Amino acid sequence: MELEAIDAYRYRIRRDERLGMRTDVIVYASAALIEHIRRDQSLQQAVNVANLPGIVGPSLAMPDIHQGYGFPIGGVAATDYRQGVVSPGGVGFDINCGVRLVRTTLAEADVRPRLKALIEQVFRDVPCGAGGSGQVKIEEKQLEAVLVEGARWMVANGYGDRRDAEYAEAGGALEDADPDKVSPRARQRGLPQLGTLGSGNHFLEIQTVQELHDPAAARAMGLELGQVVVLIHSGSRGLGHQVCTDYLAQMNPAMKKYGITLPDRQLACVPIHSPEGQAYLGAMRAAANFAWANRQGILHFLRGAFRRIFGDNVRLELIYDVCHNIAKRETYEVEGVHREVLVHRKGATRAFPARHREIPADYRAVGQPVFIPGSMGTASWVLVGAEGAMRESFGSVCHGAGRLMSRTAVRKGRDARQVQKQLEEQGILVRSETRDGIVEEVPEAYKNVDEVIEVVHHAGLARKVARLRPMGVIKG
Amino acid sequence: MFEILEHTADIGFRARGSTAAELFENAALAMCSIACDLNRVAPRCEYPLAASGEDYESLLVNWLSEILYWTDGRRIALCEFHVHQIAPDRVSGVARGEPYDPSRHAARAIVKAVTYHQLKVAEEPGGWVAEVFLDV
Numbered sequence: 001m002e003l004e005a006i007d008a009y010r011y012r013i014r015r016d017e018r019l020g021m022r023t024d025v026i027v028y029a030s031a032a033l034i035e036h037i038r039r040d041q042s043l044q045q046a047v048n049v050a051n052l053p054g055i056v057g058p059s060l061a062m063p064d065i066h067q068g069y070g071f072p073i074g075g076v077a078a079t080d081y082r083q084g085v086v087s088p089g090g091v092g093f094d095i096n097c098g099v100r101l102v103r104t105t106l107a108e109a110d111v112r113p114r115l116k117a118l119i120e121q122v123f124r125d126v127p128c129g130a131g132g133s134g135q136v137k138i139e140e141k142q143l144e145a146v147l148v149e150g151a152r153w154m155v156a157n158g159y160g161d162r163r164d165a166e167y168a169e170a171g172g173a174l175e176d177a178d179p180d181k182v183s184p185r186a187r188q189r190g191l192p193q194l195g196t197l198g199s200g201n202h203f204l205e206i207q208t209v210q211e212l213h214d215p216a217a218a219r220a221m222g223l224e225l226g227q228v229v230v231l232i233h234s235g236s237r238g239l240g241h242q243v244c245t246d247y248l249a250q251m252n253p254a255m256k257k258y259g260i261t262l263p264d265r266q267l268a269c270v271p272i273h274s275p276e277g278q279a280y281l282g283a284m285r286a287a288a289n290f291a292w293a294n295r296q297g298i299l300h301f302l303r304g305a306f307r308r309i310f311g312d313n314v315r316l317e318l319i320y321d322v323c324h325n326i327a328k329r330e331t332y333e334v335e336g337v338h339r340e341v342l343v344h345r346k347g348a349t350r351a352f353p354a355r356h357r358e359i360p361a362d363y364r365a366v367g368q369p370v371f372i373p374g375s376m377g378t379a380s381w382v383l384v385g386a387e388g389a390m391r392e393s394f395g396s397v398c399h400g401a402g403r404l405m406s407r408t409a410v411r412k413g414r415d416a417r418q419v420q421k422q423l424e425e426q427g428i429l430v431r432s433e434t435r436d437g438i439v440e441e442v443p444e445a446y447k448n449v450d451e452v453i454e455v456v457h458h459a460g461l462a463r464k465v466a467r468l469r470p471m472g473v474i475k476g
Numbered sequence: 477m478f479e480i481l482e483h484t485a486d487i488g489f490r491a492r493g494s495t496a497a498e499l500f501e502n503a504a505l506a507m508c509s510i511a512c513d514l515n516r517v518a519p520r521c522e523y524p525l526a527a528s529g530e531d532y533e534s535l536l537v538n539w540l541s542e543i544l545y546w547t548d549g550r551r552i553a554l555c556e557f558h559v560h561q562i563a564p565d566r567v568s569g570v571a572r573g574e575p576y577d578p579s580r581h582a583a584r585a586i587v588k589a590v591t592y593h594q595l596k597v598a599e600e601p602g603g604w605v606a607e608v609f610l611d612v
Contacts, residue, residue, distance in 0.1 A: 040484045067484045069593040069611065093589040093611045129586070189549040199586040200612050238548045241588040241611070245541050248592065253530060265533075265592040406482035407612070433583065440585075476586065 001047060003027070003034070009459040012058075013047060020263060021050040026392075027061040030455050036404060036447055037065055042072040048263045049077050053271075054084025056341050057334050060393055062348055063455040064402030064447065068092070070266030073347035073403075076396045079272070081329055081340040085260070086277045087269035088251065088284070090344030091327050093244040095284055096291035097202075097235030098323035099349075099371040100168070101382065102299060103221070104306065105315045106228045108208040111471065114309055118206065119429050119472045121305040126204060126298050128433040128476035129196030129237065136195035136297045143191055147179040150289030151321075154296040159195075161317075164296060167360055168321035169350060172292040174328075178282025182239070183246050186283075190239025190290055195297030197234050199437060199476030201400075204298065205231045205373070206472040207380060213464040217366040217384050221319050223466050230316070231380055231468070232298050233373050235325065236291035243287045247280040272342055281327070288326060295321060320360075320369040324349045324399035332394055343394045351385030351397035351462045370462055374401050374449035376430065376441040376475065377423045380468045381453050388460030397462045401449040407440040414439050423473075432475035441475065478506035481607060487585075488594075488609035492602075496532065497559035499597070499604035500567060503536060504543050504557040507590070507610060511547060512581045517555035519572035525557075526568040532597040536606055539567050540590040548586065551576040585612045 001019070003011050006026075011034055013025040025046045029037055037043060042065045049071055050059035056078045065074030070089030079085055111118065127134060136159065138146065146153045151165045151172025165172040197204060209227045212218045223229070236243075251268035254276045255261070260269065270276045303316045327344045334341075352359055352368040359368040367384030374380045378401070389395050416438045420430050432438045456462050481488035489506035493499030508514060527542045529535030546552045554573035561568050588611040596607040 069486075069591040069609070093591075185545050185549060189545070192551075199583075200588070238588075242545070242549070245544075245589050249534070249538060249541075252534060252592075265595065268592075403484050406484055407487050408480055408482045433578075437585075 001043065003043070009455050013043065015050070019047055021047060023050050023055050024058045025050055025061065026058040027065065028455055028459050029063045030451060033063050033447065033451055033455065040067040042067045045070070045072040046075060048267055049075055051262055052077060052079060052085055052087060052269060053260060054080040056080050056339055057394065062398035063452045064398045064400050066402045068346065070264050071344070071346040074398060075346045076348045076394055077344045078341035078394045081272060081342050084272055084342060085269035086272045086281060086327055086342055087267055087344060088244050088247045088280055089267050090346050091284060092325040092346050093241045094235040094325055095240035095243060096288035096323040097325040098291065098295065098321060099373055100232045100295050100299065100321035101319045101371045102230040102232070102302070102316050103223065103319055104228045104230065106310065107226050108228060108471070111206065111228045115429055115472055118305070118309045119431055119474065121308055122204065122302060123431045123474050125301040125305040126474065127196050128199055129193050133192035134195035134297065135301055138191065138194060140187065143187055144179050146194070146293045147182060147286035147289055148177050149173050150292040151296040154293045159300040160296050164299065164318045167318045168292055169323055172296065172321065173289045174285040176282065177285035177289050179286050181279045181283035182243060182286050186239050186242035186246060189242045190237060193237040193239070194294055195301060196237060197298065197474065197476050198237050201441060202234045202476045203376065204474040205380070205470050207231060207468040207470050209466050210379070210469040211467040213466065217465040220363055220366045221369055221382065222317065223382065229468060230302060231371060231373055232295055234295055234298060236287045237294060239290050240287040243283045247283065250276055284327065288323065291323070292321065322349050322370060330395065332390065341394065343396065345396055347399045348396045349399045350395055351389040352395050353385045353387045353390055367463065370397055372398060372400060372449065372453060375443045375446035376473050377426065377428050377470055378443045379449055381449065381464065382466040382468065383462040384465055386460050386463050389462065393461050397456050398452055401446040401452055403445055404447055405445040410442060410445045411439050414442065428470050429472040430475060437475040478502050483609050486610060486612050488607060490605065490607045492605050494603045496604050497562050499606055500536065500539055500559050500562060501557040503540060503606050503608060507540055507543065507587060508547065508554050510585055510610065511587050512553055512583050514555045516581050517553040517573050519556045520574050521572065523552060523571045525571055528566050530565065532564050533595050535564065535567055536597050536608065537590050537592060537595065540608065543571060544587060544590065546571065553581045587612055
């Protein structure tokens with residue numbers, strides 16, 4: 001497998017039929033990042049993705065790419081909507097894992113003296129859900145409605161403002177969700193978890209705006225230097241994990257029926273228009289809607305926590321909510337032809353440019369907001385989608401810093417208290433519900449998010465708007 | 477008998493057993509040890525387990541997914557496993573543990589799912605061995 005440099009920010013692995021490839025692999029990376037990327041199996045996984053029947057355009061890898069299951073994390077693949085396949089591995093277990101950014105009416109100087117009390121309050125009000133359940137108490141019948149209406153159900157039932165649902169990708173609910181395709185087990189896992197953060201890399205971070213790079217876009221999003229914002233990173237919790245587990249179990253036997261063979265069992269896929277493909281997509285959309293409802297629930301309880309500490313005048317407004325594990329039906333011009341495709345974004349964020357009709361009017365002049373969380377204790381970024389994403393990456397960009405070290409490697413010689421103390425010395429308070437949560441997510445475990453952002457900015461997929469610095473972190 | 481394996485994003489384990497039944501029991505213990513401290517869980521309640529598959533690989537994924545359903549879906553902390561019957565397409569047995577109590581059980585991580593990534597189940601000269609990666 002030969003990797004050739006196209007320019008300073010793009011690499012290519014040419015189609016090789018001996019590897020079963022139907023198309024090229026394009027990797028967005030700098031010379032420094034490509035050295036990290038070569039060290040794990042992510043490039044092999046991007047080659048495996050190039051094997052998918054009906055793939056349109058290249059198999060794409062973002063600069064935060066790292067080894068995943070089947071698909072690399074940071075991978076994008078579009079398949080022909082009429083004749084291609086859908087792969088649950090191209091969405092991942094955490095269906096509609098995503099990020100929402102919330103602006104507050106507070107400045108760093110207002111929050112700093114009460115930061116400890118605030119973190120404790122948020123930690124109490126927004127559980128991670130390892131043991132206890134969430135504060136959104138719903139019955140099976142209401143869950144049915146959540147799976148169809150997503151964030152809109154939450155807003156209609158008192159968990160938010162009307163504009164919250166409007167300022168989310170797809171308006172906080174995908175059409176054509178089919179709750180009947182969500183198993184009783186998936187429902188049972190999801191029911192007590194609505195409004196919970198989850199563990200792993202999920203977190204809630206209180207941040208301050210440290211740098212502005214695009215004043216017009218920042219103004220459109222209501223961002224100012226020194227302002228306090230909150231980043232929420234969570235997904236569809238056990239419900240989505242179970243949907244993926246259920247359909248992977250069905251897809252392996254189904255692939256035999258459709259005569260599909262692939263190099264990795266986790267890549268399992270079926271034709272989009274097969275009964276199995278339609279059932280998965282119906283369930284996936286329902287799980288995605290659950291995730292939007294979940295992030296909306298978290299925002300609701302976050303507002304309560306801020307009010308308890310800062311009084312009723314403090315306001316928290318949703319800037320936008322984007323998902324980074326999803327498969328969506330979209331249309332692109334590919335080699336001069338309009339193609340309807342299913343874009344699999346596995347650890348990749350939608351990044352529509354200015355004037356795209358699917359973004360809220362407030363942002364139409366500047367482009368869709370994109371939020372890239374860094375690792376715990378390092379910067380996060382606000383970007384806007386750019387034209388390059390429409391031309392070459394199926395409206396997609398990176399989703400994070402990307403892991404470098406395994407969870408086991410990172411635990412060696414570190415303990416949670418020591419990590420917590422180091423972060424405190426930098427003015428960052430951390431609370432975690434699970435013992436290993438803090439240690440496994442130390443900044444050294446990740447690539448430098450600033451390098452990842454440089455690549456997508458210069459490659460023209462997205463533009464830098466603001467850099468955010470953390471003040472307090474709630475970890476699962 | 478098991479050991480933890482490294483993966484950039486997540487975590488895996490290698491489990492062994494003198495029989496397929498023992499392998500499945502040890503794999504279950506490995507997964508539950510990643511989620512919480514087994515020493516703090518009392519085996520005072522019993523839960524039935526059953527799974528099916530096309531081969532030992534999918535059987536192991538489905539067996540572990542069944543256990544994950546009890547731990548994440550029903551909030552039960554599990555610490556003992558007994559396989560009663562096993563064939564390449566079917567396994568049944570019981571798990572012992574107790575309802576999850578966050579004040580005692582010290583959650584280490586939430587396991588999201590069991591994956592097919594680099595999955596291996598094999599009978600070797602010294603006994604059975606499996607390698608499994610989990611999404612956490």
